[in-house]
Amino acid sequence: MFNAKFKATIVTVLLFIGLVGLCSVRAMGGPQSSAAQAEPAKETWQKEFDDVCSKTQDAMTFSQKELTDLIRRCDALQPQIEKLDESRKKVYMGRLRKCRGLYVYVLDAKRNEKK
Amino acid sequence: MSMFSMQKGTRKNERRLLLLVLAFGVLLLGNITSAQIYLPKSPPEPSEYGKVILDNYSTAGPGAVVFDHWLHRSKFTCRVCHVDVGFAMEAKATGISASTNRQGFHCGACHDGKKLFEGKPIFAACSDAANDQQCDRCHSLGKKGVRKYEYRKFTAKFPKGIYAVNWEAAEKSGVIKPVDFVEGLSVKKAPMQSREDFALKAGYSWVHPIDFSHEKHSIWNGCELCHPEIFPSAPKGTIHFSMFSNIEGRYCGACHGKVAFPLNNCRGCHGGAPLWAP
Amino acid sequence: MNKKIFIALPLILVFCGSAPSQTGVKKKRPLPYEYGRVIIDNYSDKANLAPVVFEHWIHRSMFTCRVCHVDVGFAMKAGATGITAADNARGYYCGTCHNGKNVVDGKTVFQACSRKVNLEDEKRCVRCHSYGQKVASDFDFFKFSQPLPKERFGNGLDWEKSEELGLIKPASFLEGVSSSKGNAFVVQKDFALNPKVEGMPDIIFSHKKHTVWNGCELCHPDIFMGVKRGTVKYSMVDIS
Numbered sequence: 001m002f003n004a005k006f007k008a009t010i011v012t013v014l015l016f017i018g019l020v021g022l023c024s025v026r027a028m029g030g031p032q033s034s035a036a037q038a039e040p041a042k043e044t045w046q047k048e049f050d051d052v053c054s055k056t057q058d059a060m061t062f063s064q065k066e067l068t069d070l071i072r073r074c075d076a077l078q079p080q081i082e083k084l085d086e087s088r089k090k091v092y093m094g095r096l097r098k099c100r101g102l103y104v105y106v107l108d109a110k111r112n113e114k115k
Numbered sequence: 116m117s118m119f120s121m122q123k124g125t126r127k128n129e130r131r132l133l134l135l136v137l138a139f140g141v142l143l144l145g146n147i148t149s150a151q152i153y154l155p156k157s158p159p160e161p162s163e164y165g166k167v168i169l170d171n172y173s174t175a176g177p178g179a180v181v182f183d184h185w186l187h188r189s190k191f192t193c194r195v196c197h198v199d200v201g202f203a204m205e206a207k208a209t210g211i212s213a214s215t216n217r218q219g220f221h222c223g224a225c226h227d228g229k230k231l232f233e234g235k236p237i238f239a240a241c242s243d244a245a246n247d248q249q250c251d252r253c254h255s256l257g258k259k260g261v262r263k264y265e266y267r268k269f270t271a272k273f274p275k276g277i278y279a280v281n282w283e284a285a286e287k288s289g290v291i292k293p294v295d296f297v298e299g300l301s302v303k304k305a306p307m308q309s310r311e312d313f314a315l316k317a318g319y320s321w322v323h324p325i326d327f328s329h330e331k332h333s334i335w336n337g338c339e340l341c342h343p344e345i346f347p348s349a350p351k352g353t354i355h356f357s358m359f360s361n362i363e364g365r366y367c368g369a370c371h372g373k374v375a376f377p378l379n380n381c382r383g384c385h386g387g388a389p390l391w392a393p
Numbered sequence: 394m395n396k397k398i399f400i401a402l403p404l405i406l407v408f409c410g411s412a413p414s415q416t417g418v419k420k421k422r423p424l425p426y427e428y429g430r431v432i433i434d435n436y437s438d439k440a441n442l443a444p445v446v447f448e449h450w451i452h453r454s455m456f457t458c459r460v461c462h463v464d465v466g467f468a469m470k471a472g473a474t475g476i477t478a479a480d481n482a483r484g485y486y487c488g489t490c491h492n493g494k495n496v497v498d499g500k501t502v503f504q505a506c507s508r509k510v511n512l513e514d515e516k517r518c519v520r521c522h523s524y525g526q527k528v529a530s531d532f533d534f535f536k537f538s539q540p541l542p543k544e545r546f547g548n549g550l551d552w553e554k555s556e557e558l559g560l561i562k563p564a565s566f567l568e569g570v571s572s573s574k575g576n577a578f579v580v581q582k583d584f585a586l587n588p589k590v591e592g593m594p595d596i597i598f599s600h601k602k603h604t605v606w607n608g609c610e611l612c613h614p615d616i617f618m619g620v621k622r623g624t625v626k627y628s629m630v631d632i633s
Contacts, residue, residue, distance in 0.1 A: 050626050054573035056609050071541050087480040091466040098463055098610040099572075105614040199545070201422030209421040218535070220424050302545045310592045339546075340419070347416050348590065348629035354416075365417025 012034035045080040049092065052077065059106040067107040074100035155362050155378035161279030162266035165374045168256060172212055177254035184374050186264055188230070188282065189273075189291040193370075194337040199301045200224045204345075204369055213356035224300050280381055283331070294336065294338075309333050318357065323385040345369050425549040426450070426534035432524055436477060445522040450548050451532050454561040455497075459608040464571040465489050469616075478506035487521075489570055553602070563606065578604040586627070 042050075052073045059067070074096060080091045158164055166185030172243050187196065200221060203209040209221065216223035217240075225232075228239030238249050273291070274284040277325040285291045296303065315325040332341070342348070345366060354366075361368035361378055368378065376383050417593050423430075427476070428450030435501045452461065461467050465486060468474040474486065481488035482505075490497075493504030503517055519528050530595040541560055544551035555561045566574050603612070619625030 050572045057578045057604075058574055059579075059583075059609060085483075087483045087485045090475065090480065091485050094466045094468070095463065098615070101614050102610040105618070105620065106609075108620045197419065198422070201424065203421035204419035245478065302543055304545065307594070308592055343629050343633055344419050345417055347633075350589075360417060369417060369419055 008104055026075075042095070045077060047097070048073065053095065056099060056102050059102055064107060064110055067103050067110070070103045071100060071107070074103065141349075155358070158278065158377035164279055164377070167206075169211060169365045170256075171207060171210070176251045177215075178258070179256040180253045181255050181262075182253070183266070185266060185270065185280070187292070188374075189269075189285070190293060191297075192293045192335045192337075193342055194295060194335065195297055195301065198337055198339050199297065205364075216240040217243065225297065230297075230299070276376070276380070277382075278377060282376075307338060315356070317385065325384045327384075327388050348349060422546070425538065425539070425547075428547045428549075431471070433476065434524075435472060435475060439523055440478070441524050442522040445521045446523050448519070450534065450550075453552065453563070454537070455563060456567075457563045457565040457606040459606065459611055460565060460567055460571065462611050463608055464567055469611075481506035482508050489567070550614065554625075565606075577592070578609065580604050580609075584622075 041071060052070055055062075055070065061069070077096060078093075081089060083089075084092065128152050137194075159166075162185075165188070167182045167184070169180035169182060197204065201209070202211075202221065211221040215221050216226070219227055222240040222306070226237050226240035228236055228242060230237050234335055238252065240253065251258055252263060255261045270280050273280045274288060275281060276284070282291070286293065290366075295301075309331040312326060312328045312330065315327055317324055347354070358378070360366050361371065364372050371378055426448070431447045431449070432444050433447060434444035462469060464477035466474070467476075467486065476486045480486050481491070484492055486628065487505040491502055493501065493507075494500040505521065506518075507514065519526060520530075538548070538550055540555040542551040542558070543549055544554075556563065565571075577578070578601075583593040583597055583599045583601070586598055617625075
């Protein structure tokens with residue numbers, strides 16, 4: 001129906017539109033899921049971190065066994081935090097250090113008491 | 116002299132003589148310089164004693180400020196200005212400026228045009244108001260006849276000591292009543308128990324020990340003026356308070372150099388000083 | 394013998410006594426609004442921005458010490474946190490709250506250090522990067538401190554009483570940041586610290602008062618590592 005020249009023009013135009021579309025989508029950052037636009041869901045390690053380090057206020061009431069367990073959980077979190085991006089790693093490593101440090105401190109105090 | 120051979124004119128003799136003269140010169144010079152450091156300088160005229168020139172920024176505007184301690188000293192304890200208001204005791208250390216005064220700090224803590232003293236409002240320091248500027252009352256260096264109070268007239272009835280006003284006697288007799296609390300500035304605190312008087316031995320046996328009275332000092336200074344900045348907490352005997360450091364303006368010299376009473380007044384601290392001392 | 398020694402020796406003797414001194418002199422007391430001022434200058438200079446001036450008093454009235462120094466993660470020594478503009482832009486450290494979205498008292502909290510900055514943003518940058526610059530602050534210390542009960546030294550304010558009277562309500566929990574609600578801390582009873590200097594009254598130390606604002610991890614073990622009471626001697630020299 002159409003001549004070759006016209007077909008070639010159509011194909012070129014379509015390709016060009018496609019290219020532009022692709023670039024603009026990439027520039028916008030890809031399709032956004034509705035979940036990401038709201039508060040990002042907490043990752044597993046973060047949930048564990050919150051669980052372990054939210055108990056610092058009760059540190060004095062824990063038994064030596066419980067404290068040892070909490071310290072072990074802190075140690076397990078460390079390699080996961082080390083894999084994070086620069087900013088989060090800096091923040092959470094510091095927080096973990098403080099949190100673990102407190103449990104160790106209270107454990108030492110309890111051991112000393114018994115002596 | 117056996118050092119010199121019979122022939123005085125030889126080069127060797129010349130060199131020896133030169134060495135001798137030089138050694139003597141060094142000893143003499145050393146003696147003179149150490150005497151300069153060791154002995155406290157004679158204090159200025161009583162009216163000039165305690166005078167502080169504040170010249171941080173004044174060259175840019177109304178001229179340097181002259182602060183005479185004697186006037187404020189008769190009305191307030193040292194603590195009010197040096198602890199509550201926060202003035203330092205070193206030149207250029209406070210960082211007073213017209214803007215801090217206007218904000219109600221430093222001089223402006225009292226000199227705000229509103230606070231009353233003896234029923235009258237105290238003039239505002241560095242006031243912006245065109246009809247209320249009394250700049251020359253403070254910025255008076257080199258200017259004559261601008262100050263309101265004159266030393267001799269003001270201190271005429273005050274008891275005098277060997278040098279100038281005897282402030283301790285003045286307070287005892289009730290001639291001056293230094294205020295220790297300024298409304299809106301000071302915070303009332305329960306007084307702390309003062310330590311007992313104690314003796315400080317001098318480094319030389321012929322010098323009378325110092326009878327130090329915490330009580331006398333804390334009436335005007337409180338505790339925080341001296342501790343811990345001027346006199347840090349250290350076990351007895353670890354800090355060596357010497358006349359050298361006093362003359363430099365450290366420790367006792369922080370006050371008893373330029374303001375409290377001069378260091379030449381040996382008896383002021385060293386009780387019964389030996390006969391030959393002033 | 395070298396003749397120069399005769400010149401050098403007396404000079405040495407003269408100048409020996411005039412060593413610069415640290416003790417024995419009275420320094421100025423920082424003005425009430427200056428107390429607690431921290432200058433942050435890790436990278437600002439290199440980025441051609443004035444160093445950051447952080448004044449504690451305004452944040453102190455809004456948050457407990459724990460929120461910033463434990464939950465957000467600020468250190469308590471100069472240079473120890475290592476804050477960068479990138480951290481702030483990503484929503485950490487200052488950026489935790491200063492993200493351009495949070496609303497406090499009806500006002501949106503300005504964003505700290507965005508990724509892309511243009512000329513209009515200068516006003517915003519200068520709010521923090523203000524060392525040596527004349528920048529009008531949103532908060533005036535005089536107005537802020539007027540209604541609060543006064544105390545000697547520091548900011549001249551009785552922070553403890555201010556909280557008791559409800560004049561300030563420091564928040565102890567940041568949604569999405571803090572791990573624990575941190576309200577009831579199980580702590581030791583108050584105890585006395587005996588000074589060595591005769592005549593000085595005992596210090597009555599209250600763990601309860603301190604944990605209300607700090608929690609446990611802020612102090613233990615970083616600042617106070619002694620486990621057995623009496624083993625660590627705290628002296629005024631160390632404290633100052």
